[in-house]
Amino acid sequence: MANEVVFADAYERDLTKLAEYEATGGYAALAKARTMGPQAVIDEVSASELRGRGGAFFPTGRKWAFIPKPDQNPNPHYLVVNADESEPGSFKDNEIMARVPHRFIEGCLITAHAVEAKWVFVYIRGEYTRPYEVLVAALEELKGREDILDGVTIVLHRGAGAYICGEETALLESLEGKRGQPRTKPPFPAVEGLYRSPTVVNNVETMATIPPIIDIGGAEYAKLGVPDSRGTRVVSISGHVKRPGNYEIENGTSVRSLIYDLGGGITEDRELKAVIPGGSSTVILRYDEIDVGYDFNSLLALKTAMGSAGVVVLDDRCCMVQLGIRISEFYEHESCGKCTPCREGTRWMTQILRRLEAGDAEQHELDLLLDVCDRINGKCLCPLGETAAIAVASYVDKFRGEFQQHVDEGGCPFGESSPLHNVLAPVAMHTHSPVAVVPA
Amino acid sequence: MSELYTEVQRLKDSYPDWHSAMLPALRLAHEKHGYLSPDALRECADALGTTPAVCEAVASFYDMLHLKPIGRHMVEVCTNVSCALVGAQQVLERFEQELDISAGETTPDGEVTLRPIECLGGCGWATIVSVDHHYRTHVKPEDVSRIVQELRNGE
DSSP states (O other): OTTOSTTTTTTTSOTTSHHHHHHTTTTHHHHHHHHSOHHHHHHHHHHHTOBOTTTTOOBHHHHHHTSOOTTTOOSOEEEEEEEOOOOTTOOHHHHHHHHOHHHHHHHHHHHHHHTTEEEEEEEEOTTOHHHHHHHHHHHHHHTTOHHHHTTOEEEEEEOOSOGGGGSHHHHHHHHTTSOOOOOOSSSOTTTSOGGGSOEEEEEHHHHHHHHHHHHHOHHHHTTSEETTEESEEEEEEEESBSSOEEEEEETTOBHHHIIIIISOSBGGGOOEEEEEOSSTTSOOEEGGGOSSBSSHHHHHTTTOOOTTOEEEEEETTOOHHHHHHHHHHHHHHHOOSSSHHHHHHHHHHHHHHHHHHHTOOOHHHHHHHHHHHHHHTTOSSSSHHHHHHHHHHHHHHHTHHHHHHHHHTTSOSSGGGSTTTTOOOGGGGSOOOOOOOOOO | OOHHHHHHHHHHHTSSSGGGGHHHHHHHHHHHHSSOOHHHHHHHHHHHTSOHHHHHHHHTTOTTOOSSOOOSEEEEEEOSHHHHHTTHHHHHHHHHHHHTSOTTOBOTTSOEEEEEESOOSOGGGOSOEEETTEEEOSOOGGGHHHHHHHHHTTO
């Protein structure tokens, strides 16, 4: 972790304090950006090759460039920050806001300057009490500092518990005081976002990366990392590792190194079974697939992704059917209900997986599971159901033998010895009539 | 004019469009009434200048907004994958024993509601238990009786 960018100086000093942050050169990048024109700031960020840290990995500079110029669209521009981190396995934005709130705010103000916005809305997940309080205190310290704020209003907007509001158009709906259901795209937020005005939606980590980029220059930042995945990434490592936590790595670091060097290896020195590389929405990696760089291209070659950088490590006691149940139950609970394939499909997935686990499933139901997954893919407005389907299908794909064993042996070979056995999920608290599985 | 009404006017003024004050207003009404009772929804709607039905339609979407009474304290145990891997289910079961209720229920004295919750974004500090929306980290089953005692003592 020699090249910390987002967390630079954050382990040595208390950067939640404005004075401490300014003592490390904080808000100098903002002053520098304001001497540059908005376009020059966008060019600098484009030169850094920074790509969005929320999960979609879209080039940040290009996203900003989509915002129409004031003469093309008279509506005010808005910057909306997606601080609704809710992806199972990811907890990086939580720590970024709590540890470097001023670097995050500085990034927001530089971005507001680049896209010519006078309003910044930080949509922070409702459950995140501590990061919210840290940001409130940081903004309190900035009161009266017009040299920093320069007429920009920053609003902290708290969510109220809904994973789907991390999807940018659902977030905008929620911010407009509605149920958080995704919109059809196009129009994209850059054209018609908040209040039907041009809007940039960026992730917390992306914002916290902007000041260092402006400070050292885009070209210098792009020297870190590997092609198509420049710079650093804050990776959340959890599950069966000895030292779970957030680690800022250079993109391209091997997954093996994340687990065994940073994470300290598998708890109780057990055997590694699988790794979820980028939050619950990503294709799982088997124990023999970890000699791969943690970067866009290397993971794409294995049909998976960095996603929101939530690395979840599973040891050899874990049952993949049980994992499928818990993941499927999560998406079933969080489906907003707007698109039928997602609303019904995730429920079907859970039911079939439960039958497999209980030993009630017949051979054809394994194919039915994959068929249901296939019927969700590409048929919804947003990626929620799709990612559930892709993730669960990947468990079947990579551990087919284990799923087959559940059918052949009429039950789970792991049972109670797996830590994912009989975990009570919130969706199980809701009463609804069971869906009958169609016989062959 | 109630305090809530005044506060909601301030919220409406803090956004370019008053509709954005909906969630913060619902959160305020929730806090004041303990849950979003019919009275709470009416008061919230009056302050916003909309109808209780609109407020309820929005509120029913969100997990933190309750339309039925809940306990004075809320204990939420994350049972998503990362927490489950290190024993969240055992933590949840210990709470059930200590409180003598099942997950999803409220103690008969109306003090504590217990429920499992989806990923709270603290996977590296598992098991996460949110007590009145403040996170307890690295919770083990043996920590549960102390947490319950603290709640009962009003700490």
